[in-house]
Amino acid sequence: MQTTTDSKSGFSRITLEQGPIEEVHAFWLAGMSCDGCSIAAVGAKNPSVDQLIRAAIPGLPKIVLHHPVLSVTAGDEFMEAYHKAKRGELEAPYVVLYEGSVADESIAGRLGGYWSAMGMEYSDDGLHKPIPTAHWLRDLAPSAAAVIAVGTCATWGGIPAAAGNVTNSMSVMDFLGEDYLSALGLPPINIPGCAPVGDNLTETIAAVLMFLVGLGPLPEFDGLGRPAWLFRDTVHRGCVRAGNYEEGVFAKNYGDPECLVELGCWGPVVQCNMVSRGALGHNGGCMNTGGICIGCTMPGFPDAFAPFYKSPPGTIVSGMASRTVGSFIRPLRRLTQGKTNWTARWKENENVPSGWGHQKQGVVEKISGFFYNKLQHSGTKFSPNSKTQKKLQESGHSFLKSDSKTKQPEEVA
Numbered sequence: 001m002q003t004t005t006d007s008k009s010g011f012s013r014i015t016l017e018q019g020p021i022e023e024v025h026a027f028w029l030a031g032m033s034c035d036g037c038s039i040a041a042v043g044a045k046n047p048s049v050d051q052l053i054r055a056a057i058p059g060l061p062k063i064v065l066h067h068p069v070l071s072v073t074a075g076d077e078f079m080e081a082y083h084k085a086k087r088g089e090l091e092a093p094y095v096v097l098y099e100g101s102v103a104d105e106s107i108a109g110r111l112g113g114y115w116s117a118m119g120m121e122y123s124d125d126g127l128h129k130p131i132p133t134a135h136w137l138r139d140l141a142p143s144a145a146a147v148i149a150v151g152t153c154a155t156w157g158g159i160p161a162a163a164g165n166v167t168n169s170m171s172v173m174d175f176l177g178e179d180y181l182s183a184l185g186l187p188p189i190n191i192p193g194c195a196p197v198g199d200n201l202t203e204t205i206a207a208v209l210m211f212l213v214g215l216g217p218l219p220e221f222d223g224l225g226r227p228a229w230l231f232r233d234t235v236h237r238g239c240v241r242a243g244n245y246e247e248g249v250f251a252k253n254y255g256d257p258e259c260l261v262e263l264g265c266w267g268p269v270v271q272c273n274m275v276s277r278g279a280l281g282h283n284g285g286c287m288n289t290g291g292i293c294i295g296c297t298m299p300g301f302p303d304a305f306a307p308f309y310k311s312p313p314g315t316i317v318s319g320m321a322s323r324t325v326g327s328f329i330r331p332l333r334r335l336t337q338g339k340t341n342w343t344a345r346w347k348e349n350e351n352v353p354s355g356w357g358h359q360k361q362g363v364v365e366k367i368s369g370f371f372y373n374k375l376q377h378s379g380t381k382f383s384p385n386s387k388t389q390k391k392l393q394e395s396g397h398s399f400l401k402s403d404s405k406t407k408q409p410e411e412v413a
């Protein structure tokens with residue numbers, strides 16, 4: 001660890017080198033936030049916050065978490081570590097986690113107030129002032145091993161930065177600027193979502209720590225600083241309802257089990273892994289529980305996706321295409337499904353001994369099944385139509401066809 005002073009800002013900067021590290025401090029800051037990102041973080045499972053702070057992952061350093069809600073200390077005692085880090089006296093590497101968007105404190109300052117603050121600045125004249133979290137970010141970012149923006153407000157600006165933004169709120173990357181690099185040489189890392197998937201955050205922290213201690217490569221981030229392996233795919237690709245979309249079957253009302261695109265779901269274009277990973281503790285997640293995707297992980301959120309609950313304009317074309325293709329595919333799949341719902345024994349006996357309902361293969365199913373079988377086994381060595389199989393049948397060793405029908409249970413008894 002080397003300390004240098006930045007000639008432009010005057011702040012001391014710690015330059016980190018990779019190597020053995022026993023503990024890393026994590027300073028949580030909350031700007032214009034609803035605290036939902038904190039809730040999401042504590043719901044993470046792989047790894048959990050608990051595993052990170054107990055150093056339960058082999059090879060990873062212990063995380064000393066400073067969180068305004070989760071820490072057991074309060075007031076000046078809680079703030080002490082923040083001040084130490086700012087003065088360059090912490091003697092351990094640290095990361096900054098920022099939740100919420102960064103408001104323009106100069107606006108509130110002109111009126112003698114503040115938007116989001118933590119800790120007090122004491123002065124001799126007795127005019128003690130709360131310290132805006134934006135100032136903490138400005139002061140702690142240069143020497144941080146990494147700055148991680150948690151949730152959509154911190155990553156892109158989110159709801160506080162939507163149209164009519166009276167606080168001039170902005171994202172962490174807008175606030176720190178294009179040239180910002182952490183002590184590890186990283187631009188801000190962005191974990192979007194309103195609220196984000198907790199595991200996306202803890203997994204990224206673990207991956208960065210592995211890099212920091214020299215146990216792994218630098219994780220892959222995309223051009224917007226998102227962990228590429230988490231945000232490469234659209235939520236639609238992993239959606240439990242994607243098969244309905246493909247077959248052109250759409251929900252008409254909330255509570256229907258089909259694809260929700262005509263009720264306003266933007267999933268086909270939104271980069272998010274919510275449905276495959278689950279919201280909290282791997283449970284829930286928007287479309288898993290009947291909700292549409294309103295694009296909350298995307299930089300354009302919320303304005304680009306409003307009005308919510310109105311189908312996206314692209315749905316008219318893509319929905320029509322899916323309906324047309326689906327109208328051919330669905331009946332074909334039903335035929336194949338009918339064939340595969342019969343066991344070899346039932347086929348031979350031409351009867352399904354089910355007390356639940358009458359199961360019958362009609363003429364169409366039988367004919368299509370015959371040709372399907374031909375196609376399915378053509379060219380394979382042991383297909384029912386192959387020469388080898390016919391030879392086996394002739395020599396009395398067929399395992400597909402016996403001399404008499406399969407015996408019924410009462411005959412066996």
Ligand code: SF4
Pocket residue numbers: 235236237239240241242243245258259260261265266267268287293
């Ligand atoms: S509900 Fe949304 S994400 Fe899921 S299949 Fe339909 S359009 Fe895609």
Ligand code: SF4
Pocket residue numbers: 193194235270271272273274275286287292293294295296297298
């Ligand atoms: S599925 Fe859509 S609304 Fe749900 S978390 Fe992902 S981006 Fe946000």
